Amino acid sequence: MLKSGPFQGPGRMATSTPDKKLTEADWIRAATQILVRKSIEHVRVEPLAKELGVTKGSFYYHFRDREALLTEILNGWAERATVNLIERIDSTQPDPIARLRSVLDLPRRSRSAAQGGEIEVAIRAWARRAPLARKAVNRVDELRLEYFQRLLVEAGLDAETARTRAFLAYAYVQFAAQLKSGDDSEYEARLEEALRLLTTAAPSSAAMPRTARSR
Structure with missing residues (x-):
């Protein structure tokens, strides 16, 4: 069964220096913030990496592709929300x-x-x-x-x-x-x-x- 609890709400987008290692949770949190501020159409790998201040390679270290990120956004919401x-x-x-x-x-x-x-x-x-x-x-x-x-x-x-x-x-x-x-x-x-x-x-x-x- 899924796990869930309170959400981390949208806030200022976290930034990162290029040599800082981002976790999978960092990407999911940043993508969720963009989803709230804009829409799902704006949750894309290249703009997200640019806003976080890292290369796309950091993204692909954690996720197979964009759909994998979207799936984790939904899983995280379901876990936290219920x-x-x-x-x-x-x-x-x-x-x-x-x-x-x-x-x-x-x-x-x-x-x-x-x-x-x-x-x-x-x-x-x-x-x-x-x-x-x-x-x-x-x-x-x-x-x-x-x-x-x-x-x-x-x-x-x-x-x-x-x-x-x-x-x-x-x-x-x-x-x-x-x-x-x-x-x-x-x-x-x-x-x-x-x-x-x-x-x-x-x-x-x-x-x-x-x-x-x-x-």
């Missing part, structure tokens, strides 16, 4: 509702979350026109939905209801990441109401009023 985060939350909070609340609250919890959001937006834009990125995005989406479903089942919902509400929980997080609100009390109230709606068990058909069942 499973390490899940592992960290699972290891620190035994209660499923507390864990769910932590995930729902991720968009406002740290600067790294905001930076990670910028990377995710860039990768999703890339995925709209490239099968390689689209496959990675689909894999990450499914991992996240499965985690939401697991938390909701642990909170007491049946698997079918939990799967449906997992989509709602995921939609909430994605929207909250884009919504800029300076009112913490409003945000907190919205978060608590979302948590309540997601975890409240739906009434059985036998318990529903006859008029409601006949609609």
Whole structure:
């Protein structure tokens, strides 16, 4: 399974003297920054080497070709953005509702979350026109939905209801990441109401009023 955790956000491009040895991680980080600042079309070997201040030979020491670099960008995003985060939350909070609340609250919890959001937006834009990125995005989406479903089942919902509400929980997080609100009390109230709606068990058909069942 992939590993994941907080993103290193975009910042100033690191530079290097020609005799400095760059690691594979240096190339991936620099390429990811260009992806965020510009687009995937600008992530190319020669301009990247020039910006880093090294020759293309340094690139080919670590990567077979450009596609290999792009694959590692996606693998790194998938690793940092999902499973390490899940592992960290699972290891620190035994209660499923507390864990769910932590995930729902991720968009406002740290600067790294905001930076990670910028990377995710860039990768999703890339995925709209490239099968390689689209496959990675689909894999990450499914991992996240499965985690939401697991938390909701642990909170007491049946698997079918939990799967449906997992989509709602995921939609909430994605929207909250884009919504800029300076009112913490409003945000907190919205978060608590979302948590309540997601975890409240739906009434059985036998318990529903006859008029409601006949609609």
